[in-house]
Amino acid sequence: MEPKAIHLGPGADLRKSLEALAQEELAEGFVLSVVGNLSKAAFACPGSNQPTVLSGELEIITLQGTVSPKGVHLHLSFSDGDCQVWGGHLEHGSEVLRGADVLVGLLKRSNKPGSPTVPGQPRIKLAVAEGCPWSSRAMRMLRSLGIPFEQAAPEAGSLPQIWIEGTMIGGYEDLADWHGQGKLERFRTGS
Template sequence: MQPHSLKLSPESDLINSIKEYSLSNNLYGYVSGVVGNLRTVCIQCPGNQVINKFEGNLEIVSLNGHFHKGDVHLHLSFADEGCNVFGGHLEEGCIVKKGTDILLLSFEQKIINISNHDLITNESRVKAYILKDCPWSKRAIRLLNSLSIPHEVTLIDNDESFQKIMAQSSHNTFPQIFLDNKFFGGYDALSEQAKLDNLISFK
């Protein structure tokens, strides 16, 4: 896992800056943190194809999502001067007002689709099943990467995959961590084990 600190100057486009940086450096990873403000925000709300545009002194509350060598999927929430909070899918046209600092975390991409039986299986003892944009899933992957634990990550992105993994674990929360093909637990269990032995037992 490698941290990257981006300092965006006024008039920078938020999403294009992350796209260009991840593309030029051939990076895959997640947004870990952000502090800053915007003069213009463009977002798309769930289930609505219309892009909503906001202008003013807009403080960034959170920025979540992933980047993959120029491709990004990001969600932004922000507050206006009346402390009203809005959020949605980040679109081009979000312009920095005074400045914005972003922390990115990059790592080797190991996400595969559980329904694709043609993929060569990873021999790692640890398998992590995650949901897209799930904060606890992201934390689990960051923890595994930070302790250099070999692992296979599988994205659960359809009902068939969801039912299949539930049948193995008897749990419906995520992430789901398996050790030697036996269900171990979620993020809390992983975090507690890390406190005990830094996950050396998982190597």
């Protein structure tokens, strides 16, 4: 296990920050400890379809659960100004008030197919058709960005087919959307 300490400043979204950490590290883990406060807490109570949102000076008591590049499952408890304790599943929109320090224990990266662990190993796979202009564009885009990829066997459907870290994202237009949103930057060689 590798401990990873992160400090979150005012306005940071607690859940998004932990999701981003798992994505950046490409590792699974769990929250070891937390100290800090929130200006807004968004949490799902058992049996409720909508998150509950409370605002004020809210002191974090506990945060526990798991983080992974595929998502997080976290439980939050906190107290309000009257020392009333609240809690539930942590949702997006929980904003840090003055600061929060979180210690996460990251586990060794898995060696399962589709979850690369070696720097420079392709994390993107393409199934392409020879002579297909969309397949050619997808490969050209990745090459021009300096992003390694490997070819894969196609599944049923149109080509190209693109998988990122083991998850099919779709075809060329989906890859172009990822590029437009800056999501491909972390796959560049040397990133």
